[in-house]
Amino acid sequence: MAFIAAVSKRSSNVRGIKRPSTPYLLLIPGLSWLAMFFIFPLITLAGTSTQTTPAGGDTGTYVQTFRFANYIDAFSGAREQFLRSIVYALIATLLALAISYPLAYAIAFKSGKWKNLLLVLVVAPFFTSFLLRTIAWKQILGNEGPVVTVLRTLHILGPETGLTASAFAVVTGMTYNFLPFMTLPLYASLERIDPRTLEAASDLYANGITTFRKVTFPLSLPGVVAGTLLTFIPAAGDYINATLLGNPKTKMIGNVIESRFFEIVDYPTAAALSFMLMAAILILVMVYVRRAGTDELV
């Protein structure tokens, strides 16, 4: 086996050496697209973030003055929404993990021949529009919807209190909308676990809980890391749930950036906030990946 692997490695090496320009030719079109429409715009945005309106200039006209204090002004104007975005995204990510882990576990280990069908069903809600699903939640949690009706008859909710236009509704919507991003990576890492390792654990007198804590969960960590990142990142930048399910007190950083861009035409502040959001996410992600990668979690 090792011999075959060595040979096949060498032969693929040979293929690579034969025409060393092939990979670059394959890369050029796609990478140029990303350079032109992802990297270059980010550089433009960096430039915009330090611009100011010239004295006596119209609103919406900006010149480059390298005013880095724009960042401080932007942050102090939106500190509340910034923190709220991070907190909401964290709660939604944890809820999604709590819902998805058992689901992914059941599909990976307990579904038998239904595995593929169940996987399709996890992705299926993706295929109706994101906005229609969010509006459906508005109806479900609305004052005439089933949840409020049941809670009101049980006297858990007062006759005047509702569930929509609240932080609760925003987090519910976020949790729901990014759920497949959590379930799929979790499933992928759980499915890869060799069932014999679990048998070995029980042969060594580990009970179900110990097996899960010491074997299954540590082996599924790559999926946990990937899933939480894929949920947290879009959730932190989202403003649809906050707009459709929230109230003015649940506005997130995305709402601020959007309104700075389109309503106030304050491009520098919008650009500075975008950069701070990206930086905050990248720092959190790096700290998290490092911790999950090196520290023993269990």
Added chain:
Amino acid sequence: MKRWLSKNLIKIYAFAAFVYLFIPIAYTMAFSFNNAGKSNLTWRGFTLKNWQNPCGAPEVCSALGNSLKIGFIATLIATALGTMIAFALGRHRFRGRSTVNLLIFLPMATPEIVLGASLLAMFLNLGINPGFWPTVIAHVMFCISFVVVTVKARIASLDPKLEEAAMDLYATEVETFRRVTLPLVMPGIFGAALLAFSLSFDDFIITNFNSGTLTTFPKFVYISSARGIPAQANVIGSSMFLIALAIVLVGQFVSSRKKRV
């Protein structure tokens, strides 16, 4: 009873999770049959008229048409570009590999609002008005990474011995690629295209920044949400769901049939 419960707890939980996943879909579908006037927020009785006349609401079908057009063009370009990158990463050794991997990962780690805002800032700086083509460009940009990841996973799962066997049988490199590698990778490419299309079709945030006055289907839903979404939007949402589900299920059926043969 208690033993049965603890044995099946995880299955019950998974069932509950599926119910949770499908409640909003059921709602969307149910309200496509609602005899609604202008606003489709409360139930006013069963009707088939929305399904008989899906374009009945003003602008809903032109918005759908724009979304389909943008989706098809963006999917074609992104799938082609992304597949090429996936082959370079999966089948070749070259310098600068980790930089390429980083460049593929970064767009997926960037919040959509930053992607949308930065592209709009660039288009405005260059004096390009937002609209149809800027939207296509934006969609291709965020779809490429997802295509690369999907196709690369498929290439990595291939058995290199199959290609070696072809070469041993005196197939040239081009023949091996065309008759062995490409057919084996094809399901991955198809899956990536489906993913790219659904990402593009469903995108709102980046589209909202770069489409100007052009209305796409998600944008139509968003704009009309303030004054009431017509039931026709639910008809279109429900049909897209059923079509996509049918495509995936047929694909699964075909591939399981092939395996048996």
